Amino acid sequence: MKEPSSLPIAKKIPARADEILDYVQYVLHTVEEQVALSLEAKRNIKLILVELVTNSIKHSKDDEASIQVIINHPTLTIQKVDKGLQIQFASNSHQIPFVDVNKTIQVSFSEKKKQHIKVLDRYEFEFVDAFKEGISLEEMPEHFGLYIITLASNRFVYQHDPTSMENRFIVNLNLDE
Amino acid sequence: MNLSKEKVNNILVLSIEEREANLSKADHFKQLVSEEIDKGERKLIISFKNVEYLDSSFLGALVGILKHLIPLNGQLILTDLNGDIENLFALTRLNKIFNLKQDLKTAMLDL
Numbered sequence: 001m002k003e004p005s006s007l008p009i010a011k012k013i014p015a016r017a018d019e020i021l022d023y024v025q026y027v028l029h030t031v032e033e034q035v036a037l038s039l040e041a042k043r044n045i046k047l048i049l050v051e052l053v054t055n056s057i058k059h060s061k062d063d064e065a066s067i068q069v070i071i072n073h074p075t076l077t078i079q080k081v082d083k084g085l086q087i088q089f090a091s092n093s094h095q096i097p098f099v100d101v102n103k104t105i106q107v108s109f110s111e112k113k114k115q116h117i118k119v120l121d122r123y124e125f126e127f128v129d130a131f132k133e134g135i136s137l138e139e140m141p142e143h144f145g146l147y148i149i150t151l152a153s154n155r156f157v158y159q160h161d162p163t164s165m166e167n168r169f170i171v172n173l174n175l176d177e
Numbered sequence: 178m179n180l181s182k183e184k185v186n187n188i189l190v191l192s193i194e195e196r197e198a199n200l201s202k203a204d205h206f207k208q209l210v211s212e213e214i215d216k217g218e219r220k221l222i223i224s225f226k227n228v229e230y231l232d233s234s235f236l237g238a239l240v241g242i243l244k245h246l247i248p249l250n251g252q253l254i255l256t257d258l259n260g261d262i263e264n265l266f267a268l269t270r271l272n273k274i275f276n277l278k279q280d281l282k283t284a285m286l287d288l
Contacts, residue, residue: 016201017197017199017200017201017202017232018197018199018201020197020199020232021196021197021229024230040264043260043261043264044268047261047265047268050230050232051232051233054199054200054234057200058200131270135269135270135274136274137240137243137244137247137274144233144237145232145234147233147269148233148265148268148269151269
């Protein structure tokens with residue numbers, strides 16, 4: 001069995017939105033040099049990278065934020081790593097560190113609209129698709145980018161390390177599906 | 178944000194003249210289209226012929242435009258989406274909410 005391999009992503013996450021497309025194409029090319037991708041996988045990887053980078057441009061204050069890609073066939077993992085405070089939810093939501101683990105709960109970022117998450121640990125949760133039957137215009141989650149990543153992946157997890165103050169958005173894709 | 182417009186009978190055809198429909202352009206795009214709606218336009222076609230990808234911010238702008246048009250009994254059709262953009266609409270199931278057509282000709286028949 002092959003060992004997991006971490007791909008070298010030499011380019012920094014762009015600071016401007018107009019550089020996203022070139023960055024995404026660069027990362028995708030790096031992945032394709034290592035593993036053959038189906039059209040569907042390629043499309044989903046593009047969506048995931050666009051939204052991870054967009055999220056970084058919008059929210060990360062860390063100039064050293066990075067994208068890491070790990071292949072452990074058949075799983076492809078894309079991680080966005082940055083340093084800073086943990087995700088802050090609205091004041092009426094549960095907050096990190098969570099008290100109740102292994103529960104699916106609703107949180108909101110800043111408005112009334114809810115994001116569904118499954119709490120995995122005090123500092124870790126998984127994004128959950130709560131709109132399997134389709135979405136109405138009123139229900140659209142406010143952080144739609146995170147929802148897109150949830151739909152385009154097999155698993156999407158957020159982790160915060162309170163000691164190193166590191167945030168990880170971990171996206172897993174099964175390349176055999 | 179480069180947006181070209183053409184009036185064909187009572188239909189306003191807007192073409193996004195950008196390769197990237199992303200967060201740096203979403204607000205301006207929404208504002209430009211909303212201005213057209215406020216001027217009285219009710220039948221709109223937006224062409225994505227030149228667009229390579231669109232992100233969640235731009236999708237949010239499109240949702241805002243649709244929400245603006247629906248109470249006014251307006252109609253919005255999106256055309257010329259490439260495979261990646263079609264995939265995004267299918268994945269988010271927004272293809273059930275938006276009227277998507279292959280090209281301008283097909284869209285015109287629907288309005």
